[in-house]
Amino acid sequence: MSKDTQQTVLVTGGSGFVGGMVCRLLVQAGHNVINIDRRKKVIEGVTQYPFDIDNNQLKGVIALTKPDAVIHFAADHEVGRSVLEPHVFYKNNVANTIDLLNACIDADVKNFIFSSSSSVYGDTLVFPTTEDLPMAPVSPYGRTKAMIETLLKDYASAYDFNFTSLRYFNAAGADPEGTHGYVQDPASHLIPIICRKALDKEVLVINGNDYNTVDGTCQRDYTHVFDIATAHLSAMNYLFDGGKSTSFNIGAGDSVVLGTEDVRDHRLGAASQRAVLRPRSPVAHTHLQLNLAAPGGRFGNQGDLILSPWHCCMCGADWKVVIRLTGSPIFMISAIPTLEFIPRVFGGEL
Numbered sequence: 001m002s003k004d005t006q007q008t009v010l011v012t013g014g015s016g017f018v019g020g021m022v023c024r025l026l027v028q029a030g031h032n033v034i035n036i037d038r039r040k041k042v043i044e045g046v047t048q049y050p051f052d053i054d055n056n057q058l059k060g061v062i063a064l065t066k067p068d069a070v071i072h073f074a075a076d077h078e079v080g081r082s083v084l085e086p087h088v089f090y091k092n093n094v095a096n097t098i099d100l101l102n103a104c105i106d107a108d109v110k111n112f113i114f115s116s117s118s119s120v121y122g123d124t125l126v127f128p129t130t131e132d133l134p135m136a137p138v139s140p141y142g143r144t145k146a147m148i149e150t151l152l153k154d155y156a157s158a159y160d161f162n163f164t165s166l167r168y169f170n171a172a173g174a175d176p177e178g179t180h181g182y183v184q185d186p187a188s189h190l191i192p193i194i195c196r197k198a199l200d201k202e203v204l205v206i207n208g209n210d211y212n213t214v215d216g217t218c219q220r221d222y223t224h225v226f227d228i229a230t231a232h233l234s235a236m237n238y239l240f241d242g243g244k245s246t247s248f249n250i251g252a253g254d255s256v257v258l259g260t261e262d263v264r265d266h267r268l269g270a271a272s273q274r275a276v277l278r279p280r281s282p283v284a285h286t287h288l289q290l291n292l293a294a295p296g297g298r299f300g301n302q303g304d305l306i307l308s309p310w311h312c313c314m315c316g317a318d319w320k321v322v323i324r325l326t327g328s329p330i331f332m333i334s335a336i337p338t339l340e341f342i343p344r345v346f347g348g349e350l
Contacts, residue, residue, distance in 0.1 A: 006031055007069060009068065015037035022229045037050065067107075070113070113236050166235055166247075168231075
């Protein structure tokens with residue numbers, strides 16, 4: 001598809017971490033962008049309808065705007081909470097997606113890009129993990145993603161409808177200009193948790209030290225949010241260019257192990273930052289094999305995590321956190337007005 005061709009793209013969950021980055025890139029690409037998200041967020045060039053996708057107005061908005069593509073992010077995503085509140089996840093993730101798909105079919109929407117997860121693979125022992133492996137999720141959250149992928153196949157078979165599902169895990173970083181990053185409070189992703197613990201001089205809890213890895217801690221893919229967002233646009237263009245419905249892994253091409261010895265003794269100024277181990281959480285290893293024939297080629301090309309030397313990871317009123325992963329990886333905590341350095345820390349979700 002020509003980059004000069006303007007399309008109308010409706011994004012659900014466009015106020016979120018990845019969805020907001022996608023909205024920004026869509027606007028930069030010249031598209032007409034619509035965001036449906038209950039959380040109000042002003043993004044230049046984006047028209048927002050501030051309600052959830054279970055709202056009765058959803059069908060009317062889709063019929064009115066007639067999107068050329070829908071990119072679907074809106075969902076609950078905390079794995080641990082899905083075990084405690086499965087009814088919330090099956091309602092918000094699966095039932096609401098069915099309503100969204102039905103509205104798309106009624107409005108003759110042809111292209112659907114789904115933000116899935118590598119959690120659909122479950123506790124696979126096959127590394128690297130490829131898209132042709134069967135889905136075997138182990139958590140309610142993972143099962144909701146797998147259910148939706150199955151739904152999409154059925155809808156594509158029955159209707160004039162195409163889809164791509166993008167499977168990824170552990171989004172990190174922020175946009176290159178530092179205007180958009182991870183702001184969820186309380187944080188559920190590891191890197192913001194590490195940064196917050198360091199700033200507050202608190203103990204970092206690492207879940208699990210009995211995995212079959214070099215140090216017993218979990219192994220994860222990390223992918224920069226800019227890469228993930230770019231992958232969604234590439235997947236959209238793939239469908240616009242006539243690509244067949246399918247699923248793609250999105251990742252950095254390798255994975256990292258949570259180095260407990262590195263975490264244990266890193267310092268912020270004069271205050272020691274410690275890490276303690278607890279039993280593992282219900283989150284599987286992830287080491288995705290990238291499909292080099294995927295639209296846009298090899299996703300996850302931000303130089304492990306980021307493209308330029310410094311990116312904002314998380315922003316606050318009087319401090320910011322940036323991560324550098326060029327040369328010898330380090331985290332830098334910038335507590336205004338001083339700068340302190342912390343040795344490399346990596347790992348899976350807590």
